[in-house]
Amino acid sequence: QITLKESGPTLVKPTQTLTLTCTFSGFSLTARGVGVGWIRQPPGRALEWLALIFWDDDERYNPSLRSRLTLTKDTSKNQVVLTMTNMDPVDTATYYCAHPNVAPRRQVSYFDFWGPGTQVTVSS
Amino acid sequence: QSALTQPPSASGSPGQSVTISCTGSSSDVGGYKYVSWYQHHPGKAPKLIIYEVIKRPSGVPDRFSGSKSGNTASLTVSGLRAEDEADYYCSSYAGSNNFVVFGGGTKLTVL
Numbered sequence: 197q198i199t200l201k202e203s204g205p206t207l208v209k210p211t212q213t214l215t216l217t218c219t220f221s222g223f224s225l226t227a228r229g230v231g232v233g234w235i236r237q238p239p240g241r242a243l244e245w246l247a248l249i250f251w252d253d254d255e256r257y258n259p260s261l262r263s264r265l266t267l268t269k270d271t272s273k274n275q276v277v278l279t280m281t282n283m284d285p286v287d288t289a290t291y292y293c294a295h296p297n298v299a300p301r302r303q304v305s306y307f308d309f310w311g312p313g314t315q316v317t318v319s320s
Numbered sequence: 321q322s323a324l325t326q327p328p329s330a331s332g333s334p335g336q337s338v339t340i341s342c343t344g345s346s347s348d349v350g351g352y353k354y355v356s357w358y359q360h361h362p363g364k365a366p367k368l369i370i371y372e373v374i375k376r377p378s379g380v381p382d383r384f385s386g387s388k389s390g391n392t393a394s395l396t397v398s399g400l401r402a403e404d405e406a407d408y409y410c411s412s413y414a415g416s417n418n419f420v421v422f423g424g425g426t427k428l429t430v431l
């Protein structure tokens with residue numbers, strides 16, 4: 197049974213750095229072909245893919261946010277950490293981590309398991 | 321602005337069928353078989369309902385079906401039920417640069 201859960205601050209100030217943790221179970225991020233992704237949804241708006249890290253530390257980022265995002269993993273804790281710098285009120289959103297099904301050549305086929313999401317508000 | 325274009329809304333009466341389109345380009349929807357659809361009820365995590373264009377995960381009713389023609393994918397919900405009222409998002413693999421893209425979402429209303 198695969199489960200994921202996001203954790204982190206609910207409120208950050210503009211210009212601050214957001215750090216979110218995804219704690220997962222039911223799979224190992226040391227196994228070939230495995231990854232963890234992050235997706236967000238601003239209020240009233242669409243889902244937006246942010247980033248994904250593979251088992252071998254290969255990282256992929258949304259080109260429009262690449263300069264602000266960093267992913268790290270701690271396989272001993274079954275955790276993936278997303279860092280987003282220079283937060284702005286437009287970054288207010290529910291942030292999800294999700295388990296991707298990874299096809300050959302690292303093509304992401306779909307996200308089959310999602311965390312419940314964590315709401316982040318950016319406000320002074 | 322989302323990379324994939326969906327109609328903002330769709331509706332149908334119970335028992336009817338509704339089809340939601342998802343238009344992209346040859347760099348995403350048209351170029352790969354990795355198109356997926358998610359059902360999203362407010363306050364809950366998105367749920368995968370279609371993957372690889374036409375496949376249904378275990379437990380998803382066969383009232384949900386997917387298809388693709390060129391750069392446009394479609395989700396059809398047959399035999400509409402009240403619990404189908406939700407937001408629906410398409411997604412596609414988009415190559416090594418853009419990687420994963422989502423549609424703008426379609427709010428399905430069961431009248």
